[in-house]
Amino acid sequence: MDSSEFRNPHVARNYDPLPVMLTRGQGAYLWDVEGRRYIDMMSAYSAVSLGHAHPRILSVLTEQAQRLAVPSRAFCNDRLASFLEELCDLTGLDVALPMNTGAEAVETAIKAARRWGNRVKGIANPEIIVAEGNFHGRTTTIISFSSKNEYRDGFGPFTPGFRAAPFGDLAAFEAAVTPNTAAILVEPIQGEAGVIVPPDGWLAGLRRLCDKRGILLLLDEVQSGLGRSGTWFAFQHENIVPDGVTLGKALGGGVLPVSAFVAKREVMDVFTPGSHGSTFGGNALAAAIGLEALHVIRDERLVERSKELGARMMQRLHGMRMPAIKDVRGRGLWAGVEMDPRYANARDVCEGLIAKGVLTTSTHDTVVRLAPPFVISQDDLDLALDAVQETIATFKTPRDVSDSVAGADQHLEA
Incomplete structure (x- = not known):
């Protein structure tokens, strides 16, 4: 099937999708318009961690939508508090602010760090240290501190106030701290960069650095959180608690965009009525879905399942010794197979x-x-891993890469 078939003139070309036209999903399966079934090995970048059309999620979706969906945060609704309380209990933090997309949660974290730096630490122009190779979304502010040119090209002028250091390099992060530093914002595992797992002890080292210098540690767990890395949150691998964490994707149960910034009270208290908000963030339908998603993960022991199946997946991937495979990385049910460009x-x-x-x-x-x-x-x-092995095995001889460059994939993460 030629991908040009999908190029309807009314569809913006900000994606270059693979040549498959999907129409239905159930559990770990997807079906195309011709009725062919596929095993989903992507989960919509972890947004469908619970599987497609989970019956408990659909039941809550239908029931709540018929009762109350979007009343506006100008009023209280009877579903929000219990949802946010559960998020706080799970993360070990104090207060949660609901949003919609992961990028919005990150923007909320940035605003909180800046106002905290200004009002609590007295920094006139607070700065945030980020990691090279980061991916936190595609808003104008977020791409301002991206190190990927394809996210930035033509979208300037860019927002100042960010400094970057190499991911996983504790000494470099420490050297980047200045009197203007308010926070460090990083992914515990870099997803869009290729599932990059930092060295053991790096997150714990960042926690000590932030405590020593009196700055905030903010972690973006939009992809890595809610079980993807084999624990509820990736920061639990090093037994730390950040000052704030962003969550999303799986929080929406695979049916809605639901996100949140969860933080210590001193961080969240910088927000006052009118200083931040969202028409849809925290609506009754989103809160009901988010709470049920957390309960499904708990009741069905999906975090434990991610850890167990992830260990099996990583063992099999590491056993695939083929010239086309340059590296295998991952944690939990999340892996990146890096290809040798000489082969594929x-x-x-x-x-x-x-x-x-x-x-x-x-x-x-x-x-x-x-x-x-x-x-x-x-x-x-x-079966899926068999297919991966068989497919990669077909790339067994070097190819002509004279005109190929390490460019950007156009079918990028939402």
Whole structure:
């Protein structure tokens, strides 16, 4: 199927989707318009961690939508408080502010850090230290501190107030701290960069650094949180608690955009009525879905399932010793298979997987990402990994890469 078939003149070209037209999903499966079934090894970048059309999520969606959906935060609704209380209990933090998309949650964290730096620390122009290779969304402010030119090209002027240091390099982060530093904002595991796992002890080192210098540690767990890394939150791998964390994707149960910034009280108290808000953030429908999503993860032991199936997936991937594979990285049910560009690019592998009934995507044409729904069966996981191995094995001779460059994948994360 030629991808040009999808190029309807009324659809903006900010994506370059793989040549498959989907129409239905259930659990870990997707079906195209021709009735062919696929194993989903992507989970919509973790937004569908609970699986497609989870019956408990759909039940709450229908019931709550018929009762009350969007009343506006100008009024209270009877679903919000219990949802945010659960988020605070899970994270070990004090206060939660609901938003819609992950990028909005990150913007909220940035605003909180700046006002905290200004009003609590007395910094006239607060700065935030970020990691090179980061991906926190695509708003104008967020792309201002991206190190990827494809996110920035032509979108300036950019927002000042950010300094970058190499991901995983504790000494570099410490050297980047100045009297104007209000916070450090990083992903515990970099997803869009290719599922980059930092060295052991790095997050704990950042926690000590922030405590020593009196600055905030803010973690973006929009992708890594809610079980994806094999724990509820990736920061739990190092037994720390950040000053604030952003959550999203799986929080919407695969049916709605739901996100939140959760933080210590001293951080969240910088917000006052009118200083921040969202028409849809925290609406009754979103709160009901978010709470049920948390309960499904707990009741079905999906965090434990991510850890167990993830260990199996990583063992199998590490056993795939082929010249086309340059590296394998991951944690929990989340892996990146980096291709050697002399043999193949990642998009070619993803297109080859379509023919074998497996769907996933790549990042920057170099890394095949694997992040199936937590509800995937072990048999289906093995079938998908068989397909990955068989597909990559076809790229066994060096190719002509004279005109290829390490460019950006256009089918990027939402």
